[in-house]
Amino acid sequence: MKKKDIILIAAVLAISLISLAAIKMTQKDGKEVIVTVEGKEVYKTSIKKDQIYQIPEENGTNVTLTLNQKPSFTRWYRPAP
Numbered sequence: 001m002k003k004k005d006i007i008l009i010a011a012v013l014a015i016s017l018i019s020l021a022a023i024k025m026t027q028k029d030g031k032e033v034i035v036t037v038e039g040k041e042v043y044k045t046s047i048k049k050d051q052i053y054q055i056p057e058e059n060g061t062n063v064t065l066t067l068n069q070k071p072s073f074t075r076w077y078r079p080a081p
Contacts, residue, residue: 033071035064047071 035043055062
């Protein structure tokens with residue numbers, strides 16, 4: 001490897017580490033789950049609680065599930081009549 005290759009690799013690694021540090025330092029710690037429908041807040045809870053919240057709609061139900069401090073969202077559809 002040439003000297004310039006080593007300098008380039010070192011520079012890329014340094015930029016990557018600085019970027020990672022900046023992201024980690026500015027990242028917010030998620031402490032709550034906020035559910036909004038059409039811009040209006042309909043539900044707000046701590047992420048530390050394991051729970052299910054259902055939002056009924058015309059064609060089914062949107063569900064937010066918080067388990068082990070990880071929120072997930074699902075849409076359940078009703079079968080056609």
